[in-house]
Amino acid sequence: MIRSLYLFVSLLCFSVSSVANDFDRVVPPQALRSGLTFISEDLRSLARSDDLNPAFLWIIQGEALWKKTESPEHPSCSSCHGELNQSMRGASTRYPQIDKQSGQLINLEGRINECRTRHQKLPELALESDEMLGITAYVAMASRGLPLNAHIDASNIEHFRRGRELYYTRMGQINLACTNCHEQNWGRKLQGETISQGHINAYPAYRLEWQRMGSLHRRLRACLSGVRAYMFPLGSSELLDLELFLAWRSTDPKIIVESPGVRR
Secondary structure, three states, X not given: OHHHHHHHHXXXXXXXXXXXXXXXXXXXXXXXXXXXXXOOHHHHHHHXXXXXXXXXXXXXXXXXXXXXXXXXXXXXXXXXXXXXHHHOOOHHHHOOEEOOOOOOEEOHHHHHXXXXXXXXXXXXXXXXXXXXXXXXXXXXXOOOOOEOOOOOOOOOHHHHHHHHHHHOOOEOOOOEOXXXXXXXXXXXXXXXXXXXOOOOOOOOEEEXXXXXXXXXXXXXXXXXXXXXXOOOOOOOHHHHHHHHHHHHHOOOOOOEOOOOEEEO
16 A cells, blocks of 8 residues: 555656656757847847836835735734745745635636735735735746746646646637747747747836736737737636746746836
């Protein structure tokens, strides 16, 4: 009985390890590049300047929300976590992850809302609201310069597999999959824009086409709209699964957190 249990656990660990370490690394490690390298020098300069980056209009709101105390019954984020750059350093690199209490896959936005409802006794922030974008970017900014660190294990492997399947599935009237652009044609031009490798390390990001900040899920929905496919709702299980797979394929020492990024 013990031997059989040991064999089962060994096979499970082997399966998870195989997916996490060896599965479909289509772009070789030596060729990996952040999306920052695919934009113009003017935009790179804008993204790197805390004084000029327009995303800091949202960062200011996020900082205020982090420090805001509604009442003794509704403590601020900082009253629990303290100094952001110390307590939150590296936190955003690990999402999406499984929430231990609910067993659900959540991203950074989901964790912020879980903290608000469980610990601050406050209502959730609306996804894509200025408040949510601001505080998400503010928390993510504490990890700038660190590589993403998506961890795939037995708890989230099914989410990973569903996200991978979605990434490689042709969709919409244009009949394209994510891989057709970001693995087979990166570096080429599409309507004047250079196709990137599809890494997620800059989000939430300010996009010139939006004239505002936006989340990764908004960007994914824009891609779905571009191929005329069904647009999964913000925060949906499908987009969360896809985000987990994207986080895994973006996990490399060269792909560091840039949020708040700037993109065209």
